[in-house]
Amino acid sequence: MFAPTELNHKNRRNQRLVRMLFLWMATMLIIPVVLILGILVYRGGPMISVDFLLTEPTNGMTAGGILPALVGTVWLVVVALLASVPIGIAAALYLSEYASDNWLTRIINLAIINLAGVPSIVHALFGVGAFVLFFRFGTSILAASLTLAVMTLPVVIVATKEALQSVPFAFREACWNMGATRWQTIRRVVLPNSVSGILTGVILEVSRTAGETAPIMFTGAAFFLPFLPQSVFDQTMAMSLHLFVISTQVPGVPEELPFGVALVLISMVLAMNALSIAFRTYLRGRKKW
Amino acid sequence: MEPQTTDRARSRRERRRGEDRRDRNWYIDKAVQALVFIGGISGILFIIGIFVFITKEGYGFIAETLDIGEFLTSPRWRPTSDHNPTYGALALIAGTTSVTGLAMLVSVPFSLGAAIYIGEFAKGRTRETLKILVELLAAIPSVVWGFIGLSIMNPLIIKTFNVPIGLNVLNSGLILGLMAAPIMTTIAEDALKAVPDTYREAAEALGATKWQVIYRVVLPAGKNGLVAAVLLGVGRGFGETMAVLMASGHSINLPTSVFDSVRALTATIAAELGETAVGSDHYRALFTLGILLFVVTFVINLTADLVVRGIRKK
Numbered sequence A: 001m002f003a004p005t006e007l008n009h010k011n012r013r014n015q016r017l018v019r020m021l022f023l024w025m026a027t028m029l030i031i032p033v034v035l036i037l038g039i040l041v042y043r044g045g046p047m048i049s050v051d052f053l054l055t056e057p058t059n060g061m062t063a064g065g066i067l068p069a070l071v072g073t074v075w076l077v078v079v080a081l082l083a084s085v086p087i088g089i090a091a092a093l094y095l096s097e098y099a100s101d102n103w104l105t106r107i108i109n110l111a112i113i114n115l116a117g118v119p120s121i122v123h124a125l126f127g128v129g130a131f132v133l134f135f136r137f138g139t140s141i142l143a144a145s146l147t148l149a150v151m152t153l154p155v156v157i158v159a160t161k162e163a164l165q166s167v168p169f170a171f172r173e174a175c176w177n178m179g180a181t182r183w184q185t186i187r188r189v190v191l192p193n194s195v196s197g198i199l200t201g202v203i204l205e206v207s208r209t210a211g212e213t214a215p216i217m218f219t220g221a222a223f224f225l226p227f228l229p230q231s232v233f234d235q236t237m238a239m240s241l242h243l244f245v246i247s248t249q250v251p252g253v254p255e256e257l258p259f260g261v262a263l264v265l266i267s268m269v270l271a272m273n274a275l276s277i278a279f280r281t282y283l284r285g286r287k288k289w
Numbered sequence B: 001m002e003p004q005t006t007d008r009a010r011s012r013r014e015r016r017r018g019e020d021r022r023d024r025n026w027y028i029d030k031a032v033q034a035l036v037f038i039g040g041i042s043g044i045l046f047i048i049g050i051f052v053f054i055t056k057e058g059y060g061f062i063a064e065t066l067d068i069g070e071f072l073t074s075p076r077w078r079p080t081s082d083h084n085p086t087y088g089a090l091a092l093i094a095g096t097t098s099v100t101g102l103a104m105l106v107s108v109p110f111s112l113g114a115a116i117y118i119g120e121f122a123k124g125r126t127r128e129t130l131k132i133l134v135e136l137l138a139a140i141p142s143v144v145w146g147f148i149g150l151s152i153m154n155p156l157i158i159k160t161f162n163v164p165i166g167l168n169v170l171n172s173g174l175i176l177g178l179m180a181a182p183i184m185t186t187i188a189e190d191a192l193k194a195v196p197d198t199y200r201e202a203a204e205a206l207g208a209t210k211w212q213v214i215y216r217v218v219l220p221a222g223k224n225g226l227v228a229a230v231l232l233g234v235g236r237g238f239g240e241t242m243a244v245l246m247a248s249g250h251s252i253n254l255p256t257s258v259f260d261s262v263r264a265l266t267a268t269i270a271a272e273l274g275e276t277a278v279g280s281d282h283y284r285a286l287f288t289l290g291i292l293l294f295v296v297t298f299v300i301n302l303t304a305d306l307v308v309r310g311i312r313k314k
Helices: A006-047 A050-054 A067-098 A103-117 A120-134 A141-165 A169-177 A182-211 A239-248 A256-286 B002-020 B024-064 B068-073 B090-121 B124-139 B142-161 B169-193 B197-205 B210-221 B223-239 B242-247 B265-275 B281-313
Strands: none
Touching: A006 A256, A006 B090, A006 B124, A006 B142, A006 B169, A006 B210, A050 A067, A067 A103, A067 A141, A067 A182, A067 A239, A067 A256, A067 B024, A103 A141, A103 B024, A103 B223, A103 B281, A120 A141, A120 B024, A120 B223, A120 B265, A120 B281, A141 A182, A141 B024, A169 A182, A182 A239, A182 A256, A182 B024, A182 B124, A182 B142, A239 A256, A239 B142, A239 B242, A256 B124, A256 B142, B024 B281, B068 B090, B090 B124, B090 B169, B090 B210, B090 B223, B090 B265, B124 B169, B142 B169, B142 B242, B169 B223, B169 B242, B197 B210, B210 B223, B223 B281, B242 B265, B265 B281
């Protein structure tokens, strides 16, 4: 009576086929990336040396290293973080600890989704209109970083909110029952228990910020500057824009040079991402509640 | 029994007093609440700010110079012509649409397939590894994608299909498909995860195979989330700038095949804004393109949000 029927066999065969089909689809997304990374390492790898990282571009950017672009990217990322991390954490605190489920909260969430969805070049136009012209920062690290900060704000907000909400509600109740104010509870209980989760989000934001090109093109990043920036009101070179410039705008660049730049850029970005993922996995394993 | 009651009574007394106490901590608490509220609404402020600032630069042009009919129906984008500059965005719209369309054609089945595999089939370590790989795929910067299109895909397409130019709809569509895949996979997987396990258990108890469960129960139940995932993927493709600028060939064309070079709305702004004088017609025309992009992506995101909210209500 319970012997497998023809239908059972057919179903099981289908099942196996379908499973293989979906596995194939998933791997088809992964394979190109592995291939691409392989090619970048293979062709860009020989370019990388201490000299490459620590000297300036020479001969109209057809030779030499990438130091000003590296330093410039660090400037842009640091200034962007200084602006977006406090605002992002405040926004996440509001959404997670204060906001009730009403129309304002819904609009805030919708605005954050849209902020993440607005095309990067529109953020660039906003940066030009607001920071470069209206606030008169000119094309500078400050204007470019603020543009990047607005653009990557959703990354911090979403990650921080998740970290805050992973702190059990009972922790807060216990604290309130001791007579603590809301802020005392946040400062002494909620934040210490979620700081590592917040850090994960910040690292992720660093990776996003370092790779962006369009928002900085017209707000503060320059094609070529032989010196390092001295203040936030200087223009600067950046890794992402440098890759764009030497692979499309400059004639006579040796074929391997942009591969080297691309490899350095993608290593920075992926290293940051890997760090954030590793951190998250470690935290998940360590969680006591 | 006795001490407990006193404790509770005392705490109640103190709590009542606590509510009225206006000491330093009370003021700090209120100040922080105000600050955090400002942070909370910053998202709204920035979205409004983006709209206000791009319209401020662009609206004069829309009001005075621009012929909306020409803008939407003429393929002639010649803003730098001395005698008779024309601002027809049709070819740019066609460029963006064709590239995004091809990207979705390639990417939607694979992304949803990958989401189903990760969400329903894969377990344990395989699942985590796949999720991490998808996350890393999302992390590759768009300028690197553009460079890949330029230096790897370009010669590959020329050689494989024996065409003169490898920077075309095919190239940028494939690149864009790979770029939009992680966001669609992640959101689609979330949508599948949101389907309650009791649904699956009920179907399995009736003797359904895994595939029958997915096809008849999980997919219909998660349909709205999957639609939202695709919409967000479309939004991503529509707004992508650097990769499309570098891989599409950037020439004004109404494409008739995937081997035609095209030019996208986003790429036009990126390529031309640096050469325009602030306040000139050309400059304001580029901001008009920006307004168009902003409105379209806004509508896409709003629709996605409404679609997702639709399931929650039910």
